[in-house]
Amino acid sequence: GNGLVAAAPRDGYLTVMRVADGSTVWERDLRGESLARVWMEGGAVVFADADMKRAHILGRSDGRLISRILLRQPDPEHERVTLVLSDGMLYGPDRLAGSESVAAFDVSNGERKWRVEVGKPIVSLFEPKSGYLGVGLLGGDAKILNERSGEVVLERSDPSVRAVTAGVMWAGTLILRSTALRGPKQSIELAAFDIATGTEEWRRKDVTALSSGEEGLEVISGVIPAIIEKSKTEPNAKQQGATRIAAIATLIDVRTGADAGTPTELAGSGQGVSHNGDMVLWPGILTVGSMKGIQAMRVELTALPERGF
Numbered sequence: 001g002n003g004l005v006a007a008a009p010r011d012g013y014l015t016v017m018r019v020a021d022g023s024t025v026w027e028r029d030l031r032g033e034s035l036a037r038v039w040m041e042g043g044a045v046v047f048a049d050a051d052m053k054r055a056h057i058l059g060r061s062d063g064r065l066i067s068r069i070l071l072r073q074p075d076p077e078h079e080r081v082t083l084v085l086s087d088g089m090l091y092g093p094d095r096l097a098g099s100e101s102v103a104a105f106d107v108s109n110g111e112r113k114w115r116v117e118v119g120k121p122i123v124s125l126f127e128p129k130s131g132y133l134g135v136g137l138l139g140g141d142a143k144i145l146n147e148r149s150g151e152v153v154l155e156r157s158d159p160s161v162r163a164v165t166a167g168v169m170w171a172g173t174l175i176l177r178s179t180a181l182r183g184p185k186q187s188i189e190l191a192a193f194d195i196a197t198g199t200e201e202w203r204r205k206d207v208t209a210l211s212s213g214e215e216g217l218e219v220i221s222g223v224i225p226a227i228i229e230k231s232k233t234e235p236n237a238k239q240q241g242a243t244r245i246a247a248i249a250t251l252i253d254v255r256t257g258a259d260a261g262t263p264t265e266l267a268g269s270g271q272g273v274s275h276n277g278d279m280v281l282w283p284g285i286l287t288v289g290s291m292k293g294i295q296a297m298r299v300e301l302t303a304l305p306e307r308g309f
Contacts, residue, residue, distance in 0.1 A: 001040040026063040041085040044107040067110020074121045114150035123163040136164030166216030177217045202257025223251035
């Protein structure tokens with residue numbers, strides 16, 4: 001950000017460098033502190049350990065320590081909840097005496113601004129829209145908070161799934177990404193709810209992968225890039241009408257939940273070539289990564305206007 005990159009090019013040190021020429025602005029000895037993730041937010045550089053329990057806020061210009069924040073993750077049996085940084089604030093889980101909560105900290109000084117109890121174990125934190133913080137809970141519940149005040153402005157429950165892992169608000173609709181259990185297998189589900197009424201608008205149970213970015217779920221020009229699986233029956237010389245599972249790249253229309261355009265089967269699908277979940281939607285091109293290469297497909301998108309909250 002701002003012509004700088006924060007990274008750990010050598011073990012035990014955090015370095016801020018200029019993108020233009022790679023020169024060092026400052027380097028800080030971490031003095032044994034673990035660094036697994038690093039962010040740049042406002043005038044600060046923030047780094048956290050792999051357990052997301054210890055976060056350090058450093059001044060972006062000089063690397064001085066501004067604050068050290070200790071966070072209490074949910075029950076150890078659950079996965080670690082990734083922290084969210086947005087608009088000068090750091091958000092993380094804060095479990096205190098068995099009470100599941102979310103806390104917000106000002107990255108300019110490390111001061112805690114608010115703490116909100118959410119009632120159930122937290123599975124994920126996400127930013128569904130600028131100015132809002134999403135909290136995905138075990139049991140299929142989701143809460144949307146005002147980032148500045150912590151006020152709960154929206155609650156939705158989807159009891160048919162195991163946990164909410166991401167979400168986005170777009171054009172009056174809340175789209176939630178969740179994990180569901182079908183027998184021993186854990187799968188992805190997408191469901192859309194009308195923000196005003198809570199009515200379920202559509203649901204997709206055939207999704208196997210979505211964009212692997214930090215957001216976990218993104219809407220671009222009114223569509224969600226996704227990989228789905230479909231059974232295909234085709235002639236086979238040894239076994240007439242053999243059935244195989246095909247991996248297909250598609251764009252899901254957020255208004256209807258239907259495929260936008262023509263879904264495209266990935267090269268090598270059903271032949272031992274597996275996609276790795278990497279997807280990027282560029283202007284006119286959808287790229288999908290597999291274990292053997294990158295496949296690019298031409299797409300035509302018409303930008304859809306949002307209709308507010």
